[in-house]
Amino acid sequence: MLGRLADHGLLERRRGGAAWLYELNRRHLAAPAVEQLVSLRALLVERLRTELRGWRVEPAGAALFGSAARGDGDLASDIDLLILRPDRVDGEGEAWRGQIDGLSETVREWTGNHAGIVELALGDLPGVLDRQPPILESIRADAVDLAGRPVRTLLREASIR
Amino acid sequence: MIRTQDCGLAEARVRLDQARHFLEVAEVVQDNELDASLSVAASLAILAGIAAADAACCVSLGRRARGQDHRDAERIVADVPGVGADMAKALRRLLNLKDDAHYGMLYVSHANTTVALRGGRRLLELAERVVLS
Secondary structure: OHHHHHHOOOEEEEEEOOEEEEEEOOOOOOHHHHHHHHOHHHHHHHHHHHHHHOOOOOOOEEEEEOHHHHOOOOOOOOEEEEEEEOOOOOOOOHHHHHHHHHHHHHHHHHHOOOEEEEEEEHHHHHHHHHHOOOHHHHHHHHOEEEEEOOHHHHHHHHHHO | OOOEEEOOHHHHHHHHHHHHHHHHHHHHHHOOOOHHHHHHHHHHHHHHHHHHHHHHHHHHHOEEEOOOOOHHHHHHHOOOOOOHHHHHHHHHHHHHHHHHHHOOOHHHOHHHHHHHHHHHHHHHHHHHHHHOO
């Protein structure tokens, strides 16, 4: 594929020892589109942060994790989100549910992918840490914080309780 | 594009029966109160909700969602006259919990199971209004 892009002039190709080295030809007409595509992950993170900043009922913490956080998802990958709710907030209340539903729909509109939202009350964290579901590994490894306090800090504090 | 399958009253009655049975078993399992049981009860309630939504769609719209993405079922059931908006809202809540189940988080609180059962019952009630009227 890189070879084809070089044939089209979008990439410049030169020898580096035994390897071929490729560099974007920024003067190519399609270069801005390529740069925008490459920066989609950063754009998603920025938009999610803006969206969550606008929530009337603020989350205690929120993070992107999984393949979207790592940048190695495919067309069918969910956008995995962890949303931590303050204990004082009614999780079934209209205000909170409206925000979660809105976020889900917005992510689908932005990406065409399903938002896999894991929603927990802050008080649930000790129970989660007791059981150590596999997803915790992904959250610890990949989490990109979006709102509230850093989720790794919240997990650490919950483990001390 | 949402993939759908034609269906009618006969299929609706089957799905309605399934919804009832899923809920009956969910309520029995819930009483166990072990973490795994709570997770199973919630999962059954979610299945009940999806089946109930299918039943309402079959009778009212002559079709139901058939793709892997249950979010399609939410979009289609919203079109059921009279109760569609309520059913879509209840199904959306159940599908949020389905995500929790997928991530292995559903057992975390008893409250989740209660929410799931309530949602399943609500969807069954609304579907019965449509199918049995």
